[in-house]
Amino acid sequence: MARKKKTEEQTEVITDGRKPSGPALQAVDAAVGAAPTVADVVRNTTETWRKSETRSQEIETLQKRVQALRDRQGRTTEIAALRKRLASEIEKAEAKGGDVRRQVTDQLIGQARKARERVEPVYRDRFEPVVKERVEPIYRDRVEPTVKKVRERI
Numbered sequence: 001m002a003r004k005k006k007t008e009e010q011t012e013v014i015t016d017g018r019k020p021s022g023p024a025l026q027a028v029d030a031a032v033g034a035a036p037t038v039a040d041v042v043r044n045t046t047e048t049w050r051k052s053e054t055r056s057q058e059i060e061t062l063q064k065r066v067q068a069l070r071d072r073q074g075r076t077t078e079i080a081a082l083r084k085r086l087a088s089e090i091e092k093a094e095a096k097g098g099d100v101r102r103q104v105t106d107q108l109i110g111q112a113r114k115a116r117e118r119v120e121p122v123y124r125d126r127f128e129p130v131v132k133e134r135v136e137p138i139y140r141d142r143v144e145p146t147v148k149k150v151r152e153r154i
Helices: 002-010 022-050 052-070 072-153
Strands: none
Touching: 022 052, 022 072, 052 072
């Protein structure tokens, strides 16, 4: 649960001044974190099944779980354990999703800065002289006198 607060605190304000709500961040973080979490589980499972000693241990564990599911008392215990495991996996995915979201955000900000650094000199060299040459005289000759006349009337 502490991870959720960390995610919310590190989220920066969006351009219009609003912050996303906590549940919205949790939903995004869980969805974003699900893929890396599943990839880790698949990687670990394949490693387990490739080795003969861990494979036999896994088979024994699965057989015990199946036996527990066949028994009424064992079934409720197993379901409770699975619910706890699901909750912990969702929390892991949420934490990982927050990390991934922040990394992607940082990468995008870095790319935007680089693009801005490339574009601003071109803008200064090409666009500003055109504005000074063509737009400012029109503004000075047409717009400013009109604004001055309107102010005098008011």
